[in-house]
Amino acid sequence: MRVCILGGGLSSLTLAKALVNQKIYVDVKVSANSFQSGKSRTIGISKNNLEFFNKYILNIDKITWKLKQIHIFSDNLKKEKLLNFENGKNQLFSILKNYSLYSILEKSLKKNKYFKKIILKRRKNDFESYDIVIVTDYFSLIAKKYFNKKIIKKYNSFAYTTIIEHKNISNDIATQIFTKDGPLAFLPISNNKTSIVYSINNSNIISSERIKDLIQNYNLKYKIKKIGKIESFELKSFNLRSYYNNKFLAFGDLLHKIHPLAGQGFNMTIRDIKIFLDLVKNRVNLGLPIDSSINSEFENKTKHINFIFANGVDLIHEFFNLERKIKNDNISKSIQFLGKNPSINKVFTTLADKGILI
Numbered sequence: 001m002r003v004c005i006l007g008g009g010l011s012s013l014t015l016a017k018a019l020v021n022q023k024i025y026v027d028v029k030v031s032a033n034s035f036q037s038g039k040s041r042t043i044g045i046s047k048n049n050l051e052f053f054n055k056y057i058l059n060i061d062k063i064t065w066k067l068k069q070i071h072i073f074s075d076n077l078k079k080e081k082l083l084n085f086e087n088g089k090n091q092l093f094s095i096l097k098n099y100s101l102y103s104i105l106e107k108s109l110k111k112n113k114y115f116k117k118i119i120l121k122r123r124k125n126d127f128e129s130y131d132i133v134i135v136t137d138y139f140s141l142i143a144k145k146y147f148n149k150k151i152i153k154k155y156n157s158f159a160y161t162t163i164i165e166h167k168n169i170s171n172d173i174a175t176q177i178f179t180k181d182g183p184l185a186f187l188p189i190s191n192n193k194t195s196i197v198y199s200i201n202n203s204n205i206i207s208s209e210r211i212k213d214l215i216q217n218y219n220l221k222y223k224i225k226k227i228g229k230i231e232s233f234e235l236k237s238f239n240l241r242s243y244y245n246n247k248f249l250a251f252g253d254l255l256h257k258i259h260p261l262a263g264q265g266f267n268m269t270i271r272d273i274k275i276f277l278d279l280v281k282n283r284v285n286l287g288l289p290i291d292s293s294i295n296s297e298f299e300n301k302t303k304h305i306n307f308i309f310a311n312g313v314d315l316i317h318e319f320f321n322l323e324r325k326i327k328n329d330n331i332s333k334s335i336q337f338l339g340k341n342p343s344i345n346k347v348f349t350t351l352a353d354k355g356i357l358i
């Protein structure tokens with residue numbers, strides 16, 4: 001039996017690798033004009049998800065940079081810390097470059113006899129021979145036909161990403177500042193390089209020069225030598241109303257897309273893969289086929305969790321947006337107060353790590 005995955009992004013390759021590890025044949029169908037994000041994109045993966053990745057997908061330790069703490073500030077509280085997350089001396093989050101993850105997955109899949117990559121000349125294709133087709137490409141005709149009903153929210157914002165090169169320092173603390181323009185994250189990727197994600201509330205694209213000035217203004221930690229190319233991404237969030245249509249199952253950012261402020265989009269997909277893999281393993285153990293009936297089981301197990309989680313991330317965005325609009329610091333002060341309580345702080349950390357509270 002063969003599973004087809006439509007699309008060739010990170011979600012597709014990660015899921016493909018998880019499945020071929022279970023000796024399931026996977027055809028990944030990629031459009032000839034498929035899109036690759038630029039070199040400035042990084043992804044933060046939680047400790048729990050990294051452990052799962054290393055064990056059940058591929059060991060990616062060599063391409064990750066481990067972070068021990070996350071410090072959160074707000075413009076409204078001047079230089080006072082809003083929240084502080086840490087996990088004793090252990091890592092909290094790991095940062096890696098999107099293209100490094102993409103390359104390591106592609107390299108390992110290429111050598112795998114259960115894997116086949118098929119380049120599509122047109123996005124239209126024949127899926128007759130497959131019992132299940134997992135769709136990650138939202139520009140495909142299948143996505144347009146079956147997965148267009150979504151609860152969508154436009155943020156009227158763009159995320160700007162780049163990598164800064166700076167003098168060597170011990171670089172294992174990430175910083176996020178809720179600035180008056182939107183959240184700005186400094187995410188270390190080595191002792192002399194740090195990735196930047198700046199989500200700015202403005203529906204017009206802001207010039208690279210202006211972004212570079214803002215980064216310089218908010219940077220208190222690094223002796224910057226060079227700011228790399230600035231890339232921009234329009235921000236929206238959505239959740240699909242229905243995860244599947246017969247044998248077609250949506251996956252990755254096609255299923256749920258969230259604001260990058262909490263670094264959780266791909267983490268949600270890794271958690272989905274965990275659940276999908278458990279369903280697959282159960283079936284294999286019982287000698288049952290991997291067919292379209294798995295799609296409804298997957299939806300039942302994930303949809304409510306993903307909906308609540310995505311709304312939680314959106315709520316954080318709304319809190320700080322509201323504070324910016326009403327121009328007072330009550331929300332920051334309350335969050336600061338709550339974050340100082342160790343039990344509540346642990347709740348936040350566990351949610352970001354595992355997506356649930358157990």
Ligand SMILES: Cc1cc2nc3c(=O)[nH]c(=O)nc-3n(C[C@H](O)[C@H](O)[C@H](O)COP(=O)(O)OP(=O)(O)OC[C@H]3O[C@@H](n4cnc5c(N)ncnc54)[C@H](O)[C@@H]3O)c2cc1C
Pocket residue numbers: 006007008009010011012031033034035036042043044045136137138139159160161197233251252253254260262263264265266267268269
């Ligand atoms: C600025 C930013 C920072 C982020 N940081 C984090 C983080 O720290 N942690 C985390 O967990 N998540 C993060 N995310 C989310 C994460 O990057 C996504 O969840 C993940 O990359 C989605 O992968 P995907 O394969 O599902 O989708 P995609 O990579 O978008 O691609 C799916 C398919 O669609 C096609 N496609 C996509 N766009 C186009 C296009 N324009 N034209 C034609 N075809 C296209 C691709 O070729 C591919 O086949 C961040 C997102 C952004 C925007």
